[in-house]
Amino acid sequence: MYDTHYLWPHKDLLDVTQLTADDVMHLLDLAASFQEINRRPVKRVPTLQGKTVILFFAENSTRTKVSFEIAAKRLSADTHALGKAGSSLNKGESLLDTGLTLQAMHPDLIVIRHSSSGAAAFLADKLSCGIVNAGDGWHAHPTQALLDCYTLRHAWGGRFEGRTLLILGDIAHSRVARSNMHLLTMLGVKVRLCAPRTLLPAGVETWPVEVFGDLDRAVDGADAVMCLRLQLERQQAGLLPDLSEYSRRYCLTLPRLSRAKTGAQVLHPGPMNRGLEISDDVADMADSRVLDQVSAGVATRMAVLYLLAMQGGRS
Numbered sequence: 001m002y003d004t005h006y007l008w009p010h011k012d013l014l015d016v017t018q019l020t021a022d023d024v025m026h027l028l029d030l031a032a033s034f035q036e037i038n039r040r041p042v043k044r045v046p047t048l049q050g051k052t053v054i055l056f057f058a059e060n061s062t063r064t065k066v067s068f069e070i071a072a073k074r075l076s077a078d079t080h081a082l083g084k085a086g087s088s089l090n091k092g093e094s095l096l097d098t099g100l101t102l103q104a105m106h107p108d109l110i111v112i113r114h115s116s117s118g119a120a121a122f123l124a125d126k127l128s129c130g131i132v133n134a135g136d137g138w139h140a141h142p143t144q145a146l147l148d149c150y151t152l153r154h155a156w157g158g159r160f161e162g163r164t165l166l167i168l169g170d171i172a173h174s175r176v177a178r179s180n181m182h183l184l185t186m187l188g189v190k191v192r193l194c195a196p197r198t199l200l201p202a203g204v205e206t207w208p209v210e211v212f213g214d215l216d217r218a219v220d221g222a223d224a225v226m227c228l229r230l231q232l233e234r235q236q237a238g239l240l241p242d243l244s245e246y247s248r249r250y251c252l253t254l255p256r257l258s259r260a261k262t263g264a265q266v267l268h269p270g271p272m273n274r275g276l277e278i279s280d281d282v283a284d285m286a287d288s289r290v291l292d293q294v295s296a297g298v299a300t301r302m303a304v305l306y307l308l309a310m311q312g313g314r315s
Contacts, residue, residue: 266288
């Protein structure tokens with residue numbers, strides 16, 4: 001149940017590593033209360049009326065951008081969307097000058113997605129308004145990890161301790177993998193990684209995870225499997241084997257999933273390359289949580305916007 005007396009201590013949301021387990025549970029409880037709004041015939045409340053949220057997406061996005069926009073509008077915030085193509089970044093303006101220009105318009109929050117790791121933290125250090133990291137380079141994607149956590153919390157009946165999650169695919173270039181690893185490990189989940197050696201990050205041996213090269217071994221006994229998008233541009237850089245070989249060795253299929261625990265949950269942050277990283281029958285099975293993740297994204301981002309706009313470390 002959402003605790004109305006909890007004091008939210010953060011001005012910004014830059015990475016899940018800044019959160020405590022209590023912060024996470026508080027945010028997820030709030031997201032659950034907002035999920036009820038999303039099921040109403042009229043999906044709008046006046047909670048953030050008079051607040052302004054700027055969606056500054058200097059990197060392409062469909063799910064995250066639309067999810068944040070819907071979340072803000074359902075809370076009655078004024079939203080303004082800005083992409084790199086429509087901003088002065090395209091004319092050579094620095095990120096700092098763009099940020100200072102936006103701040104001069106007195107927004108309450110800026111939600112930023114940027115291809116450079118650390119871009120959100122850089123702006124948070126320079127601007128007085130709240131900053132939400134909607135993905136920065138390969139570094140972090142905190143709201144994706146939170147919505148994945150929300151999805152698994154519901155599927156697992158609220159118990160994380162002792163569960164095992166396998167993250168499968170392009171780990172090296174995935175901010176989703178990094179954020180989920182940090183967040184779910186903190187909550188007591190045992191995290192496994194499986195990928196070709198060329199798609200594992202440098203220093204992975206220092207991460208609090210088990211690393212596998214063989215998918216059949218990796219999936220054995222798992223409570224959930226999270227497939228990652230295979231970034232096809234990496235093949236051109238020589239980091240991938242032939243795609244048919246990758247599919248043969250690392251595509252999540254029903255026979256492979258049968259090695260996991262009965263009722264194992266399947267997640268994917270999207271977009272999916274069906275037949276390459278996940279088979280059609282797995283993507284569409286009853287225990288697939290892909291569309292639940294999308295739904296959870298709106299409620300979770302409503303909670304993030306509310307906490308930062310209404311409290312934001314100023315309580």
